[in-house]
Amino acid sequence: MITLAEPIKVKDWKSDVKPIWCPGCGDYGVLNSLLKALSDLKLDPDHVAIASGIGCSGRFPAFVNAYGFHGVHGRALPLATGIKTANPELTVFAVGGDGDAFSIGGGHLPHAARRNVDVTYVVMDNEIYGLTKGQPSPTSPIGMERKASPYGTYDAPLNPIAMVLSYGASFVARGFSSQPRELTELIKRGVQHQGFSFIQVMSPCVTFFDTYAYFKEITAPMPESHDPSDRMAAMQLALERTQYLGVFYEDNRPPHHVHMEELQEKAGNHLTLEKLLERFQR
Amino acid sequence: MITLAEPIKVKDWKSDVKPIWCPGCGDYGVLNSLLKALSDLKLDPDHVAIASGIGCSGRFPAFVNAYGFHGVHGRALPLATGIKTANPELTVFAVGGDGDAFSIGGGHLPHAARRNVDVTYVVMDNEIYGLTKGQPSPTSPIGMERKASPYGTYDAPLNPIAMVLSYGASFVARGFSSQPRELTELIKRGVQHQGFSFIQVMSPCVTFFDTYAYFKEITAPMPESHDPSDRMAAMQLALERTQYLGVFYEDNRPPHHVHMEELQEKAGNHLTLEKLLERFQR
């Protein structure tokens, strides 16, 4: 993590591209918390990269004064993995929505977690497809009537925290866009965590599924007694109806790029092409 | 489930295509258990369909005297979902390997589970890519040296049972190819279960990763005290080092095709095109 002596101000982390989000969208809160975290951590914008997929939330990179990659739908994690592996000095984020993360991109999540890629993954979960105007997502509640589910949804919603815990992710947390201070802290902890940091952020979509009231009702602070090194306890909390806000789990196994570095050392990082070709000499 | 008065004999369930598997491959045991289950359940081969992806295990459908679909790598579950939805009278299986299920196909598993598609999914887990000659799979242990991992693997293996439990699957079990009687019973229970049945079968690859001894050592029967309606208890068992054999979890919410049928009723299954067009009359 490359840091500066003096932090860049939040307003200077903000790019001059105006967000396309609807007024009141939870994503504004997430953006502000992220910018604050970047500033607090004294990160250097030249060494920050943000990868995203497609969705309202996927527009994120354009709004931050840093390097960004707005890729295709669902592929933020493979992009971020490639970025971090190519240049481990960078502080790398992946951001996106619940559809991007758990539907089309759902196949990448277990692997980013098990590889322990040192990326902070912020998923803005609004329990709906925002950008495509309101279809049910994998986290939508049962019985939700939308044009695409005119008789109500019937598929059981996924439980992202439980899923990611089961993948063995090394940092698992949940935040809420309406609690910017706490969210900033979570993001900071995520960045400081060496390894894959998964942060589910409840971030309401005011236009297609306004969940502000519902999220307020259903969320609660993480019980103080919770020990984030206890995976079973984390799982237990994840399966409760109450959506706890805070860090569910953290452990400290080495991240992917450290393995790569070790491996380069083990292999002896000094091969020349000439030497390699000798093996094929006839 | 369409059944016959008299069962078809196991040998008649076997097609005349000779398996391409290596002698000693665990998949023979899985095939035999499946054939026995089909026979025991008095299923009608005209109403059985088996979908698979690519892998040694993916060759399954050709060896069974029933309808089969040998699709592309990782897509057994979407195929099976389509088959079951189009004709709910069929008894539908999906089969494949650990790479097919948890790597390239890993994005479909949460959704088949949450949809509760009435399909019995038998994953032959040999902790390796067999067909492509021995690359590490998502369930390979750490430190495995293969040509593709000459310095040893370092990614943490996935825990399929824990994962599928976290997806809210309604039937989760583990078998072992060397315990054909128990496996047959598991498959029968899986078929009888109305909804998505996930069965991880430890099925060694003698050629690229002979795990017979290891599996024997690490597996143990499900503790008798375990209550398969208790998801947290199931999760606890799933996270232990010992790989328990038996049913981890079962619940009985309605499967996907029943939702569809209800919905057709709710919608009133009697629209004509003429009537529909009236709405667009000027």
Next chain:
Amino acid sequence: MPVNDMVIRIGGESGEGIVTIGEIFVRIAAFSGLEVYTFRTFPAEILGGHVTFQARISDKPVLSQGDEIDVLVSLNQEGYDKHIGELRPGGMVLYDSTDVSPMPGLDGHLLYPVPVDELARSIDFMRGRNLVMIGAMVRLFGLPLDRAEQMVRRRLGRYKDLLPKNLESLNLGYNYAQEHFTQPPPVYLEPPVEGAREGLVMTGNQALALGAIAAGCRIYAGYPITPATDIMEFLAKELPKVGGAVIQAEDEIAAINMAIGASFAGARAMTATSGPGLSLMIEALGLASMTETPVVMVDVQRAGPSTGMPTKTSQGDLYLALYAGNDEAPRFVVAPSSVEDCFYQMINAFNLAERYQMPVIVLSDQSLAPRVETCPPFRLDQIELFDRELADLAETDTYERYKITETGVSPMAVPGMKGGHHTAEGLEHNEKGNPNYTPQMHQAMMEKRQRKIETARQQLTLWPNIVEEWGDDDAAIAIMGWGSSLGPVQEAMARAQAEGYKVAALFPKVLLPMPDLQIRRFIKGRRAIIIPELNLRGQFARMIEHRYSRELIRDGIEVVSLNKYRGLPFRPVEIYEKIVEVAQLLTVRARVE
């Protein structure tokens, strides 16, 4: 300035009812017996942002959005400022005089102020603003009030308690216009006296979805994507009513594989997506081709590459549809050219899929998908559905799923049929469907699968709606094209013909297999073929150039590509000007020769 051909534009912030005013007004016009054709833009923002709703209304069939704006409706100053530059000289401005101050005397524009806010406030119903404006428009342009009232009842009837107030608003606007705009306006509408002919008003995507239902589609699996999503949304509501089902899949790969599975199990099945989704479906497209499983894949094209411009149009996916797939994976490609045609081409698509057991790609586009068009009643009695040929399983155990036949088509068995067991096999296989890698078998199977294309090419000559051909038989200048540019071409030609130019045109609706017979006949004797296309490389033009190069070069027929890649559909004038340009060129050449 012709009566009964009017282009009206409403522009402003999204959410201000622009689209509501437009959609209701065109439906009143359609209901009164006129023909309509809409065009709209979508903002980049999710909420708010600038939108344009435009409608062309006429008593003759409308084929394009037109070239000029005759009427601008402005609800606020921004909407006026942004669009006034495009209003033609002498055009009309209808505006909310509470909010908008138009520039007096500009370009001879005629001003029609309506105090919309004031009127709405007068009955204490600000939500009625849109209807006040609609009422004024109905009166000013000469539409019957009773039709307007009926349409308001139909569209807004479900809000029962508000209905009286809504109707009152409509009348307020109507009366205001009646009192204040006493001179007949320069552009107005004159509904046919006999009243509305029978006919339909719908969008391209609705017509596609209705075509699918008519074709017997019962399983739809899809993943949301602009501008295809509302096909899924429509079918989600309607398919259950005919015993079918919609599955919102986790991604496009799942969607197409679900559809393939459903088809294998005996159902007519489809998916719909846009370019990025089709890109993801290529592997499974090959699977359907290899396993010979019927399936229909709709691609509502949008501007790319990559995510590109989801709300802008393009005809850029033709190559993808024709050529993508590892090794030789035959498929069919169909392209509807109007809202009405969307309906019929879906029937062609399912018939092709089922009869030849092949994947079929249907290429619509973003300009066609949301466009509202009037069309004649669908000729349901003329629809003929071809079933897949089922195996005769009298003799069991000898069933060969991939029997090599002269046509290439092998009778199919579906699960549930007694004794038809087989595996649909994605590996190369023998006639039984068992994996087989011998050079002989591979060659035989490659040829068998490919043969279906030629079989279809021949049999298609007898099918309806395979090509559309019109214009002057003996014209030196011809236009060829595909998909939604048909309307603009028709208009451009009509204009050119009215001015004495001779032009002929042909649009194939089935692009693979190309209807060679008709095309060869058509190009014979031409001097130049203009091919307008919404893509950069001229994908269709290159295909025509190649396929008929012998005739074209031998007979000195020039292919003139007209490529537009701006995210917008063709305006007729762009094509008209090309016709004139080519005509002049030919004259000059003739003189030189």
Next chain:
Amino acid sequence: MPVNDMVIRIGGESGEGIVTIGEIFVRIAAFSGLEVYTFRTFPAEILGGHVTFQARISDKPVLSQGDEIDVLVSLNQEGYDKHIGELRPGGMVLYDSTDVSPMPGLDGHLLYPVPVDELARSIDFMRGRNLVMIGAMVRLFGLPLDRAEQMVRRRLGRYKDLLPKNLESLNLGYNYAQEHFTQPPPVYLEPPVEGAREGLVMTGNQALALGAIAAGCRIYAGYPITPATDIMEFLAKELPKVGGAVIQAEDEIAAINMAIGASFAGARAMTATSGPGLSLMIEALGLASMTETPVVMVDVQRAGPSTGMPTKTSQGDLYLALYAGNDEAPRFVVAPSSVEDCFYQMINAFNLAERYQMPVIVLSDQSLAPRVETCPPFRLDQIELFDRELADLAETDTYERYKITETGVSPMAVPGMKGGHHTAEGLEHNEKGNPNYTPQMHQAMMEKRQRKIETARQQLTLWPNIVEEWGDDDAAIAIMGWGSSLGPVQEAMARAQAEGYKVAALFPKVLLPMPDLQIRRFIKGRRAIIIPELNLRGQFARMIEHRYSRELIRDGIEVVSLNKYRGLPFRPVEIYEKIVEVAQLLTVRARVE
């Protein structure tokens, strides 16, 4: 029957050491100074199943697997029975006389029995059977024993305790042959007296991987798939040694996106796959094209469609590589034509990717990938690497990632560079990289991206290894082709030329952009162009036909497609016969004219 050009085949159950015998024997031959070229088949079974190992050995460069079998080596009866029909009349059979009873007198075959089992048993080392046979082969065909011993040390040296026994086995076989086969055989090898020239022996996939390393590739992300897997396996071992890394991704979509991410972060990055995998990468290919991110994608083609025949060859993915992608997504396509060329084309591929900031697809195939070939030493000193043009960020805040330039190429900034912040944007964007959907900007950006193709087409004329052209300048008959069929074409031509036919040939190595200049010059004055291809539609032939239709038709140059789709590479004789056939046709025509 020429000395020093011998095709030797070993067939039998996989696992019997067939491949070991073959691989070691060809390496001894290569080590002795001869040229080798192998061909093998793979069984459908994972273990066991029938395999064929074939090698052509000569003192001149070997360009194909040959047409006839001169020598059959049989370890058991099945191996004899299965292959004896293909041994040419008068050919030699070398066999384990303990197991095999050949048919005496058949087709004048000469029999060379070796009691392999017995000999191995005599030193109590049954594992030495393969080396006994190799020893006999070395002696019989005239290779030097010391070279054989050195090669055994090199290949089997890591099994230290077994080495003495292994060498003993080799000598046993050698001595046995020396004693018993005293007549010089009709076919034998004569290594050049000056000993081995410098040179390399490797497979196509190894050359590809080495080319990648030479080109500075540092990140490889891939997913296993036959026949591309061993590129990943090779690099997994070697890349860390040069500070790079291999990621085995969860699927092909992840793999290509990882490579794109890595390239964005500044690394030269690649992936490799086969047709099914490339099908899955199409969406991301468009992303790389849109975001102008350099990336190299290798497709080791195999027979399809769909899963098809993973262990059989094909050139069926050309259309996929050229045309797949939603809307216009420019990319480059490169096709190496031999093991040696795999190395150089990877350098071209990375240079194209980096210089023009584009995705590059490299088309190899299943016959080239595992084939062992001798090649001259790589000319490392002649390799020139082009770096991506980096932005000059002296003035900050004004950096425009997608600056519109004359060449289409915009200087790039990569993370870590001060003040180069921008977003690589998959939506249409302005020069800064911010989303922008105006018609003007879209058109400008479409043209900018496309322009890079034309820039490259021009600049490429100065690059090395872009086309390979040979034969008779003034020949009426020409051959054009691409990829791995070059060798068989060279041989077929040599044979035809030796018989007095005049033929010229050209293979472009870069297929997109097509090197028009060279091709136009080449086709000029020809009468017929034969285009041999391993696919059904003649994908390359269609492209040539179209692109040069004017010249071809005007000058009456006929394009003659020679399509093979049997999962097997061309045999030279197939091409030779086509040359003769076309020559006769031209003569007849000339007479008629």
